Amino acid sequence: MVTTAPEDAYTAEPFVPSRGGLAALRKAAAECRGCPLHREATQTVFGSGDAGARVILVGEQPGDQEDQKGEPFVGPAGRLLDRALAEAGIDPEQTYVTNAVKHFKFTQSGPGKRRIHKAPSLREMTACGPWLAAELALVEPELIVVLGATAGKALLGSSFRVTQQRGTLLEEEIHGRKERVVATLHPSSVLRADDREAAYRGLVSDLKVAARALH
Ligand code: URA
Numbered sequence: 001m002v003t004t005a006p007e008d009a010y011t012a013e014p015f016v017p018s019r020g021g022l023a024a025l026r027k028a029a030a031e032c033r034g035c036p037l038h039r040e041a042t043q044t045v046f047g048s049g050d051a052g053a054r055v056i057l058v059g060e061q062p063g064d065q066e067d068q069k070g071e072p073f074v075g076p077a078g079r080l081l082d083r084a085l086a087e088a089g090i091d092p093e094q095t096y097v098t099n100a101v102k103h104f105k106f107t108q109s110g111p112g113k114r115r116i117h118k119a120p121s122l123r124e125m126t127a128c129g130p131w132l133a134a135e136l137a138l139v140e141p142e143l144i145v146v147l148g149a150t151a152g153k154a155l156l157g158s159s160f161r162v163t164q165q166r167g168t169l170l171e172e173e174i175h176g177r178k179e180r181v182v183a184t185l186h187p188s189s190v191l192r193a194d195d196r197e198a199a200y201r202g203l204v205s206d207l208k209v210a211a212r213a214l215h
């Protein structure tokens with residue numbers, strides 16, 4: 001029987017290997033039972049990309065397509081993100097992309113039983129944090145791009161507000177390391193925006209701040 005820790009003890013910590021690099025992390029994360037989200041999701045969606053990347057992009061959690069394919073940002077939000085990155089002057093191939101939470105959280109209702117994204121709780125974000133911390137420690141990026149409020153809260157604390165902190169180069173202490181951070185909108189929120197073009201321009205403009213910080 002697979003057991004999950006009691007609610008106040010949700011954490012990925014015991015599943016995180018202390019050696020073996022990203023490949024070992026990815027393999028171990030596939031077996032994570034640190035919180036209940038693994039139960040309904042298809043699989044763990046670990047970070048992927050260039051292990052030597054200068055920039056790491058952190059989203060919220062995998063979406064429906066990512067859950068099925070096992071790779072982050074391969075659905076509509078990922079395509080929009082790649083386009084915006086390229087337009088801002090950052091080669092998507094030279095980034096490492098990951099999420100604050102590694103399992104897809106959703107509700108399912110209606111006749112077609114479409115899976116609707118549900119925001120992860122603070123407890124689930126905290127539980128999953130050790131994976132992100134381990135990725136940061138191995139990739140050692142020069143810059144972290146925070147995509148949206150969930151990633152911001154996971155990395156910078158619950159007082160983070162994307163509307164106030166986006167588009168400027170921040171210096172923050174994260175897991176005991178001084179990190180350079182640029183926050184922006186989540187690409188999914190661009191897809192949902194009433195004025196999609198304006199939201200997209202805002203995303204590109206924030207990513208240009210990130211591109212300049214890498215020069
Ligand atoms: N949204 C995210 O935050 N991450 C993904 O991987 C896909 C969509």
Ligand code: SF4
Binds near residue numbers: 102
């Ligand atoms: Fe583990 Fe994170 Fe998945 Fe929860 S969401 S089971 S902590 S990998």
